[in-house]
Amino acid sequence: MTMTTPDIPDSPTPESPARESPVRESPAPGSPFPEAGRSVGGRSARVIRNAATTEIPVHLLFRDGPDPVPVRLSPVVVGRRQGTGEQPRLGRPVAERPRPLPPVDPELVERPARVLPGGAGVLAGACGAAGCVATSWWAGVLPPLVAGALGLPEHPGAAGLGPAQWAAYTAAGALGLFGFGGLARGRTGRAWVLGLFGRYRGTVRRTGLLWVNPLLLRRRVDVRLRHWRSEPMQAADHGGVALRVVVLVVWRVRDTARATLGIEDHETYVRECVEAALLRVPVEAPGAVRGSPDTVQDALTRLVAADATPVGIEVFAVRPVRVEYAPEVAAAMHRRRIAALDAQHRASVLTSVVDSVEDTVTRLTTRGLVELDDYERKVLVKDLTVAFCAGRGRRGRRPADPGAGKRNRFRYWYGHV
Known part of the structure; x- marks a missing residue:
């Protein structure tokens, strides 16, 4: 049975008021949607229009929400055609690259520091001490005991401690302090990191007696394995x-x-x-x-x-x-491991029993000792399996008569055969 639909005339009827056709041959000047009035496949695009607004394509009202933002993959947006409502197409996602390590400060690179042999510090300290003794003899304040020990006569024109003597004391004392205060002992497997007012001045890896500027800050570092x-x-x-x-x-x-x-x-x-x-x-x-x-x-x-x-x-x-x-899962994992070992042991025992039964039945039949049909073979296999399993279960026990179990087992087998 076929149903026909009467044609609806294009002319307005009294029941339906006249409606303006949305078909337009050319878009309105200044319209933001130049493709809205074009016909597609002989039919025009459907639009909504009133006197106060411009033409809006109907399909733009039913667009989906914004695309979800991916968490780790960075999509490449290809683009879309203007005015068609087409969603932006996502290209092949590009995986994020691992972040590089922070750059290293170019000043923080190990370089050898400027040091002198320890003999230079000892010599400078000795010169400072000798200068202090000579200044005391010059000022006439050197104790007679010390002067006699050093073989120095009494100064004839001793004038006491004056500005010149104090200046000499200062210079000789500073020389002695710098000489003896800069002495250091370098050890094998140890290094000194030197700094002055927060700036890196070098590293000392030398061994033996050294002289290092006493104004530098020293930090000992262990460089051994x-x-x-x-x-x-x-x-x-x-x-x-x-x-x-x-x-x-x-x-x-x-x-x-x-x-x-x-x-x-x-x-x-x-x-x-x-x-x-x-x-x-x-x-x-x-x-x-x-x-x-x-x-x-x-x-x-x-x-x-x-x-x-x-x-x-x-x-x-x-x-x-x-x-x-970890302590919170140790007990559970211990039980799980014991269960796995028990299941593995049972599987190995069952495999060995099956191999033994198969070997026994094969030897009995191939040598012609017994002739069995299918039913008798099944009964024999079942009895041998039970006997072997029972014997393995009693293996850990020590019987009173070592041969009793074996004799009873053979009697049981041949009695059933």
């Missing part, structure tokens, strides 16, 4: 189970200027770098089968070395030496 064993730190395995890991870090200070002046405390910085690396690298749980024992160590060493290199610290190895479950 060092081993640091951490306290239990937080970590996680591949399944997200909380762990406690103790690591052994092998490191040393390579650039004393950056390690001392670039950060507040380089030992604390190394510890924090290790903690951050443990939160990023999954550690193998206790008792897990490890594919490669050096995988976790290489990953931890690479991450810690990348964070410690800009501050002048060289990291050679970060080795997990002890891994255990």
Whole structure:
């Protein structure tokens, strides 16, 4: 059955008032939508128009909300055609690049400091002391005992302490203080970081007796190869189970200027770098089968070395030496591990029993000792399985007669056969 719809005449009827057709051959001058009046496929675009507003395409009223802002991916906006209501097309998202490390201050680069041999300081101090003695003899205030010990006669024209004598005392005392006050002893594996009024003046790595300007501030740094064993730190395995890991870090200070002046405390910085690396690298749980024992160590060493290199610290190895479950999950994981071991033991026992039953039945049939049909074979397999399982269950017990169990077992088998 076909239903027909009567044609609706284009002319207005008394029931329907006359409406102005929205079809326009050309857009109004100054319209912000030049494509609104154009016809598409022989039909004109539908618009809303009144006397006070301009023409607005109908589909612009039903646009979707703004696109959600992505969290980690930066979309590339291709663009849209003006006046069509087309949503902006998103190109292929580009992953955010890792942030680079902050630049290193070019002044914080280790360089050798200017120092003198220790003999120069001893000589200067001796000259200052000799100048003080000579000034005292000149002023006539040198004690007779000291003068006799030094073999100096009494000065004939001693005039006492005057401005000239005080000036000589000052110069000789300053020379002696600078000479003896700048003496330092350099040790193997230790270095001095020198600074003057907050400015880096160099590093001393020399050993032996040295003379360093006494006005410089000295900071001793240990540059030997060092081993640091951490306290239990937080970590996680591949399944997200909380762990406690103790690591052994092998490191040393390579650039004393950056390690001392670039950060507040380089030992604390190394510890924090290790903690951050443990939160990023999954550690193998206790008792897990490890594919490669050096995988976790290489990953931890690479991450810690990348964070410690800009501050002048060289990291050679970060080795997990002890891994255990966190206290809050230790009991549950212990029960889980025991259950897994029990299931593995049961599976191995069942496999060995099945192999033994199969071997026994095969030997009995191939040697022609018995002839069994399907039903008898099933009964024999069942009885042998029960017997083997019962024998393995009593294996841990010590029977009174060692051969009694075996004789009874064979009697049971051949009685059923």
